[in-house]
Structure formats: structure tokens, C-alpha cells
Amino acid sequence: MLALLNELHRANKIRPLDYYFAQLINELSQQDDDDTQALATFCAAFASYELGQGHVCFDLAHIDKLFASGGPLQGYELDKLALPPRASWPQHLAASQVVGDGRPMQFELGRVYLSRYQQFEQQVSQRLAVPANISNSATLASALAELFAERGNSNEINWQKVAAAVAATSPISVISGGPGTGKTTTVTKLLALLIMQAQQQEQSLDIRLVAPTGKAAARLTASIGGALASLKLSEQVTQAIPVQASTIHRLLGVIPGRNEFRHHQENLLHLDVLVVDEASMVDLSLMARLLAALPASAKLILLGDKDQLASVEAGSVLGDICSFVEQGYSQGRAKQLAQLTGFDLVHHHKVSAAPCVMADNICQLQKSYRFNENSGIGFLARAVNVGRAEQIPPLWDKFADIELFALDQQEQLKAMVLAGYGCYLELLKQTSATGARFDEHVRQILESFNRFKLLVALREGSYGVAGLNEQVENWLSEKNLISLNQDNGPWYIGRPVMISQNDHQAGLFNGDIGVCLANESGDKRIYFELADGKVHHFLPSRLPTHQTVFAMTVHKSQGSEFDHTVMMLPEAMNPVLTRELVYTGITRAKKKLSLFAPVHILNQAVRQKTQRASGLIERLAAK
Ligand SMILES: Nc1ncnc2c1ncn2[C@@H]1O[C@H](COP(=O)(O)OP(=O)(O)OP(=O)(O)O)[C@@H](O)[C@H]1O
Numbered sequence: 001m002l003a004l005l006n007e008l009h010r011a012n013k014i015r016p017l018d019y020y021f022a023q024l025i026n027e028l029s030q031q032d033d034d035d036t037q038a039l040a041t042f043c044a045a046f047a048s049y050e051l052g053q054g055h056v057c058f059d060l061a062h063i064d065k066l067f068a069s070g071g072p073l074q075g076y077e078l079d080k081l082a083l084p085p086r087a088s089w090p091q092h093l094a095a096s097q098v099v100g101d102g103r104p105m106q107f108e109l110g111r112v113y114l115s116r117y118q119q120f121e122q123q124v125s126q127r128l129a130v131p132a133n134i135s136n137s138a139t140l141a142s143a144l145a146e147l148f149a150e151r152g153n154s155n156e157i158n159w160q161k162v163a164a165a166v167a168a169t170s171p172i173s174v175i176s177g178g179p180g181t182g183k184t185t186t187v188t189k190l191l192a193l194l195i196m197q198a199q200q201q202e203q204s205l206d207i208r209l210v211a212p213t214g215k216a217a218a219r220l221t222a223s224i225g226g227a228l229a230s231l232k233l234s235e236q237v238t239q240a241i242p243v244q245a246s247t248i249h250r251l252l253g254v255i256p257g258r259n260e261f262r263h264h265q266e267n268l269l270h271l272d273v274l275v276v277d278e279a280s281m282v283d284l285s286l287m288a289r290l291l292a293a294l295p296a297s298a299k300l301i302l303l304g305d306k307d308q309l310a311s312v313e314a315g316s317v318l319g320d321i322c323s324f325v326e327q328g329y330s331q332g333r334a335k336q337l338a339q340l341t342g343f344d345l346v347h348h349h350k351v352s353a354a355p356c357v358m359a360d361n362i363c364q365l366q367k368s369y370r371f372n373e374n375s376g377i378g379f380l381a382r383a384v385n386v387g388r389a390e391q392i393p394p395l396w397d398k399f400a401d402i403e404l405f406a407l408d409q410q411e412q413l414k415a416m417v418l419a420g421y422g423c424y425l426e427l428l429k430q431t432s433a434t435g436a437r438f439d440e441h442v443r444q445i446l447e448s449f450n451r452f453k454l455l456v457a458l459r460e461g462s463y464g465v466a467g468l469n470e471q472v473e474n475w476l477s478e479k480n481l482i483s484l485n486q487d488n489g490p491w492y493i494g495r496p497v498m499i500s501q502n503d504h505q506a507g508l509f510n511g512d513i514g515v516c517l518a519n520e521s522g523d524k525r526i527y528f529e530l531a532d533g534k535v536h537h538f539l540p541s542r543l544p545t546h547q548t549v550f551a552m553t554v555h556k557s558q559g560s561e562f563d564h565t566v567m568m569l570p571e572a573m574n575p576v577l578t579r580e581l582v583y584t585g586i587t588r589a590k591k592k593l594s595l596f597a598p599v600h601i602l603n604q605a606v607r608q609k610t611q612r613a614s615g616l617i618e619r620l621a622a623k
Contacts, residue, residue, distance in 0.1 A: 001038040001082055002026055005045045013072040018048040025105070029098045035084035036092040042083060043093065043112040044105060046072075051314050055613035056121060056284055057111040060089065062613065070575060111615055117314065120288035121616055124317065127291040129357040129623035132170040134336045140168060141340045143196060147189045148341075157343045160186040163363035165340040167301050168193060170361040174279070176306045176322050178381065179561070179587045180370025183303045184220070187275055188227040188241065190301070194273060195240045207273040209245035212281040212311075214509035216559030217531045220245040220277045246531065247509065248276065248286060252293055254504055263293040271298055278559045279304035284315030284614070306364075307385050308587070309558060309580045310612055320616040325364045330355030358620045370590070376402035377589050384583045389603040401589075405596045407463065407571055414475050416566055416594060420452030421472070421550065425481040425494050428517060438520060439535040442527045445515060449496055453562040454551040455585050456570075457577055463570040468551035490548075491516050491524050491540050498549035498556065507536065508544055511556060516540070554585040565589035569597035569605065577605035 002023060009019035022045035029040045047058040049072060066073045084092055093099050093107040100106065106118040113121075148161035160182050167173040167190050177183050191207060198205045209224060211217040221244055228238055251269065253262030263269050274294065276282065279302040282290070294300060306322035328350030329337065338345045345351075352359055371378025376399025383391040396404045405412050428445050454472070458464040477484040482494045495516040502509045507530060514528035525537040554567070567585040569577060582605050586593055595602070 001041045004076075004081065005041070008045075008072055014045060014049045015052055018045045018052065021045065021048045025098050028104065029096055031097050032095070035088075036096050038082055039084060039089060039092045040096045040098050040105070042081070043107075044098075047105065047112045047114055050613060051114065051117070054310060054312075054314050054316075056117050056314050057113040057613050057615065059613040060110050060112065109615055109618060111613065113615075117284065118615075120284050120315075121614065121619060123288045124284065124291060125616060125619035125623065127294070128172055128321065129620055130171040130361075131357050132166070132173075132333060132360045134169070134332050134360075136336060136339050140165070140193075140197075141342075143193050144168075144340055145342070147193060157345070157349070158341070159363060159365045159367065160189075161341045162337055162343065162345070163365060164190045164193065165337050166361060166363045167299075169336070169340075171298075172300045172302075172361060174302045174304075174318070174321050174362045175365065176304055176318070176325070176362065177365030178305055178307065178368055178385075180368045181365035182367075182369055183277075183365060184223040185227050185231075186365070187301060187303060188224060188231060191241050191273070191275070192231070192233050192237045194299070195237050198272075199236065199240075205240065205272045206270065207240070207242055207275070208251060208269075208271045209242055209275045209277070210248045210251050211245055211277040211559065212248055212286070213278070213511045213559050214247055214531045215511045215513070216278040216281070217245040217247050218529070218533075219559060219561075221531065221533065244532070245277070248282065248290055249502070252289060254502075256504060261289060261293065264289065265292045267293075268295045269293050269298070271295070273299045273301070275301045275303065277303045280306065280308045280316075280318040281311050281558055282317060283311035283313035284317055284616075285313060286311075287315070287317045305587070307580065308584045309555060309578075310610060312555065314612075315614060315616075316610070316612040317616065319612070320614055321358060321620065322362060322364070323617055324356060324359040324620065325362055326350075327354075327356060327359040328352040330360055333360040356621055357623045374399070376400070377586060377593050380593070381583060381586050384579060384586060384606050387579055387607055387609060389606045392602070392606070393599075401591060402593045403595070404599075405594065407568070407596050407598060409596065412594075413566070413596060416452075416564075417454070417472050417475055417550070418479060418481075420564055420566070421449070421476060422479075422481060423451070424448035424515070425476065428494055428515070442515075442517065442535045443529055445517070446513070446527070446529050449515060450513070450560070451563040453557065453560075453565055453588070455554050455557050455565060455567045455588060456551050457554060457568070457581060457585075458570055458574060459553060461570060463568050465547070465551050465553060468568070469548045472550035473548070493518055493524070496549045497526060497543070497546040498552060499544055499546050501545040503544035506538065506542065506544065508538070511559070513549055514538070514543075554581050554588075557588050558584060561588050561590050563590050564592040564594070566594045566596065569595070569601050571598055571601070573601060573604055577601065578608045578610045579606050580610050582606055 005019050005022050008014045022041050025044035026041040029037045050058045065071055098104050106113045106115050163175045163186050175183055211220050225243055304318045306319050310316035330352055334345045334351045368378055379395050380402050424445050427448050476482045482492050499508045499512045512528055514526040516524055516526050519525045527537045530536050565588045
């Protein structure tokens with residue numbers, strides 16, 4: 001077995017890490033009989049391989065995909081590998097020295113886990129599935145009525161009000177919704193409600209707002225500020241709502257050089273209410289650590305879009321939790337929510353015959369206030385989301401805010417790039433201001449740069465990040481918008497960069513975007529607007545790892561939005577091209593989306609729904 005795994009590792013079919021882990025397991029299972037040892041070694045390599053692919057475990061029910069085209073075992077046959085008969089695997093794994101409690105691997109419900117990940121899954125399911133308080137409360141009903149005053153058709157269910165009612169009565173709740181469905185607005189009203197309840201009892205609440213990345217935290221800060229400005233809340237309530245969001249890592253307290261946080265189950269966080277935005281980006285391990293550090297008395301509200309790309313690291317926690325939306329509320333919960341909101345949820349919504357704790361703690365917002373019936377972006381996002389590729393073609397002609405181009409329509413792309421990036425480059429040529437006005441000038445430049453973005457699916461290749469960045473630089477240089485001469489080295493004025501590594505000391509995080517500008521003395525510095533809302537500058541030599549960012553991957557664009565988004569899909573199919581990737585890219589566009597893609601690739605990607613192996617749904621269903 002090790003010889004086969006070594007062959008796969010040398011052919012780059014599995015990672016060195018997968019092979020070395022299998023080697024270790026092979027040594028540790030020497031006491032097992034030969035068949036069991038071979039199977040344990042095989043399972044170790046592929047449990048590790050699957051983690052690298054984002055799966056929490058190696059699901060034996062889906063072993064065939066390893067042998068399929070593009071899989072690491074393509075060209076091999078399961079029956080011909082030196083493994084015991086398939087039907088005997090559970091017995092072998094149960095008997096192995098390396099499988100079980102206190103051992104490196106676990107086997108449960110047909111899934112092989114690295115033990116740590118099984119523990120994460122158990123911790124997350126135990127901590128998430130806290131029953132809602134389903135008693136009725138006339139005070140809560142009237143507070144909700146005041147905050148969500150009905151306008152228009154009051155028979156139509158106002159899901160924002162239902163979401164607030166769910167979150168007000170659940171220790172742990174999830175509000176999912178597509179772009180512009182009012183997640184921030186709803187949570188701001190909910191916080192106002194919780195603050196009013198606490199103030200009536202002469203208590204104060206320690207509320208924290210967090211997001212997985214610095215960029216997403218900065219956006220949450222801005223959108224909470226926007227929601228506060230548009231809602232007419234009393235001064236006393238407004239004052240008690242935090243306006244500054246931070247990253248989850250900062251909240252938990254990163255210890256430099258160590259893979260643990262300052263806050264954990266023995267050193268709990270001090271807070272009463274925690275709001276986590278962009279929860280789809282939170283992987284299983286981070287979710288487990290966050291939940292472990294959360295005091296039992298605290299209220300947790302997870303906000304996110306279940307249809308977006310899952311986290312970069314293993315797991316699809318938000319997607320797994322939100323699969324319970326389909327189930328509907330339990331009878332008791334539907335009745336309570338009807339009493340609290342005035343909407344007939346019992347008859348107008350699915351009610352589950354088999355109640356489940358998680359289903360009672362979720363609300364899916366349904367209506368987008370950003371994308372109305374005239375929005376092609378909204379229609380396109382919905383068609384992609386339900387995998388209806390055949391609904392897409394008529395949309396291109398019908399709506400002005402979406403357009404489709406072939407990949408070789410380079411002149412059109414060039415014109416968009418010059419118009420999109422020309423604005424901030426013109427702006428930075430204007431006579432620079434000084435002092436505080438200089439900061440304002442920088443802010444305008446960064447804002448202008450962030451209005452337009454090129455998104456790609458892949459890192460490599462001519463339609464990947466590197467190839468496109470080079471192409472854009474050449475186009476901008478041809479028009480003298482940037483100066484790419486040798487003396488500048490990589491740092492020409494106007495070069496935009498994205499940080500790709502956290503540097504806690506510098507306060508720069510993966511995903512932060514800055515632009516190279518001349519400071520007041522004419523020296524080159526890279527300017528960033530960071531999560532604290534202030535403009536910071538750095539010497540080029542002091543930046544952590546970074547890349548030019550005229551083009552970025554859809555993965556990196558999560559948590560950001562751009563007025564005009566140009567997305568490119570490559571000429572050949574690739575496993576990263578999925579429905580979630582296309583949906584995430586489309587929904588980064590606020591006002592206009594231009595898609596450069598071969599139609600057959602778009603169609604195939606839309607039909608390719610990501611399935612991440614995990615046992616979380618089954619664990620939650622059992623609660
Ligand atoms: N019930 C409502 N009636 C009218 N406008 C609303 C309503 N709810 C939200 N909006 C408006 O819709 C826009 C989007 O709302 P909000 O920012 O709360 O949504 P979101 O789901 O957090 O969006 P994002 O996709 O940016 O995360 C805002 O301009 C907000 O004022």
C-alpha cells in the first residue's frame with residue numbers, strides 16, 4: 001500500500017502531507033493484521049487528501065469519485081488494490097489499532113475522520129443545537145411590531161421580522177440570505193430590540209460584531225453604520241450598538257507563532273451577544289474554536305449566504321446548518337413565531353412533522369431589496385442558484401445590467417479595463433493634498449479602485465490571476481496611465497496589491513488591498529484603509545506577502561462587492577468551476593456584471609454543485 005501511495009505522491013496526485021501521514025499510520029498499525037494495516041494506511045492517505053479538498057472526512061460511500069476522471073486514483077481499480085474486500089472494511093477499521101477514541105483516526109457512519117475533525121464536528125453540533133425558548137411573549141410581539149412596521153401587503157410574510165423573532169428567542173440562530181436581503185438591517189433592528197429589553201431591566205449588553213476577514217469586517221462596520229443612519233432608533237439605543245467590527249481571529253486573540261487562541265473553553269470570551277457576518281467563510285475548525293470560547297449565557301447570531309462558496313479550509317458549516325431550512329419549523333415553533341410576528345406561518349410555510357432543534361433556529365430571508373424585478377443580476381443569480389442553466393440565455397438580451405462576451409472579445413475587455421481602472425489612476429494624478437486632506441484623497445483613490453474589479457476562477461493560466469494582471473498592466477501602460485519602466489522595479493505609482501498573509505504586528509491581513517502612491521515628500525508608500533477606518537501606509541519592503549490585484553480570484557472576492565464586476569471563466573472545465581463559484585462571482589456585482597465565458601463552460605459550472613463530505617447534518621438532525 002505504501003508503495004502505491006508513494007507512486008501517487010511522486011506523480012503529484014496526492015500531497016506529500018497525505019503520503020507522510022499514511023506512512024506514520026502504517027508504522028503505528030504494525031500490530032494490526034496485514035489487511036487491516038493496508039486499509040488503515042489507505043484510509044489515512046485519503047482522509048488527509050480529502051481534508052485538503054475541503055471535505056471534513058473521507059466518506060467511503062463516495063469512494064468512486066477518487067477513481068473517476070481527474071481523481072487521484074484515475075486509471076486504478078479498487079478491486080485490484082491490495083485491500084481486503086469492500087464489505088469487510090467496517091470490521092477491519094473497527095479492529096484497527098489506529099482507529100477509535102484516543103487514536104489518530106475515527107470511523108463513524110461510513111466516514112473516516114482524522115480524530116481532531118470528528119471532535120470539531122461533535123463540538124459544533126453539540127454547541128449549535130440549543131433549543132429555542134418557545135414561550136409566547138406579548139411584550140416581544142409589540143416590540144417587533146414597532147421595529148418592523150408593516151408597509152404595503154401585510155399578508156406577505158416579512159421574513160426579516162420572522163428572522164428577528166427567531167434570533168430574539170434562540171440562544172444560537174442563523175439568518176441566511178442572498179445579497180441585499182437585509183441581513184444587516186435585520187440584525188441592527190434585532191440588536192436594538194435586545195438593548196431595549198436589557199435597558200428595561202437596567203442591564204447593559206456587551207455586543208461584538210465580527211467577520212472572518214479584515215475586508216468583511218470593514219464592510220460590516222460600514223453597513224452597520226449605514227443601517228444605524230437609516231433607522232430611527234433612540235439615541236440611547238444607538239449608542240449601545242457597536243459601530244466597529246473586528247475579525248474572528250482578533251476577537252479570539254491570536255498568539256503569534258501558535259496554532260491556538262487566547263480565548264478557549266477555559267478562558268471564555270466576555271460578551272453577551274456575538275454577531276458573525278459572512279459565516280459561509282468560517283471553516284469547521286474555526287467554528288469549533290469560536291463556539292468553545294463562547295460563554296453558555298451568550299447569544300450568537302450567524303449571518304451569511306448559504307449559497308456562496310464554502311470556506312477555503314475544510315467544512316461547509318453554514319451550508320450544512322441551512323440545509324434544515326427545507327425542513328420547516330416545528331409545529332410549536334411555527335405557532336409561536338405566528339404569535340410574535342402576526343404572520344400565518346402554520347399554513348403558509350412548511351411545518352415539519354419531525355421537529356429538529358436546528359430547523360427552529362434558522363431563518364432564510366427571501367426578498368432582495370437591492371435586486372428588484374428590473375435587475376438582471378438578481379435574475380441571473382437566482383437561475384444559477386437553482387442550477388437552471390437553460391433559463392440563462394434569454395436574460396442577456398432582456399436586461400441592461402448583465403452582458404455576456406466570448407473569451408476572445410479582448411477589445412471589449414480592454415475598453416472596460418481602461419474605463420474601470422482609468423478613474424482611480426486619473427484621480428491619483430491630481431495634485432495631492434496635504435495632511436488630513438491627503439488621507440481623504442487616498443480614501444477616494446481606494447474607493448474608486450474598489451468600484452471595478454476583474455474576477456477570475458483560477459490562479460494560473462492566461463485567464464488566471466497572473467496572466468490577466470500582466471495583460472491589464474500592459475494595457476494601462478500603453479495609455480500612459482501607469483509607468484512600467486525598469487527603474488520603478490515592481491513598484492510603479494498606482495500599483496494595487498492584495499495582502500496574502502496575515503501580519504498581526506503590522507496590522508495587515510490576508511485580503512487587505514492597498515495602492516502604491518507617492519507620499520507628501522514624493523516617496524513611494526503603500527496606502528491601505530484598514531478595519532479601524534483609518535488610512536495607514538507602509539514601506540514597500542515592509543509588506544507581508546502580496547500580489548498585484550487588478551484581477552483577483554472569486555474566492556478572494558468573498559466579503560467584497562463592486563459596482564461593476566467583470567468575471568472570466570476559462571476555456572476548459574476545471575474542478576473549481578462550480579455553481580457556488582459562479583453565484584459568488586455574480587453577486588459581487590452591485591450595478592453591472594460583464595461575464596467573459598464560453599457558454600458551455602458556464603452551463604457545466606452551473607450544474608456542478610459542491611458537495612462537501614461531512615457528518616454535521618446527520619449530527620444536527622439527531623438533536
Ligand atoms: N425591509 C426593507 N425595506 C426597504 N429597504 C430595505 C429593507 N431591508 C433592507 N433594505 C435596504 O436594502 C439594502 C440592503 O440591506 P442590507 O445591507 O441590510 O442587506 P444585506 O443582506 O446585509 O446585504 P449584503 O449583501 O450587502 O450583505 C439597504 O440599502 C437597506 O436599506
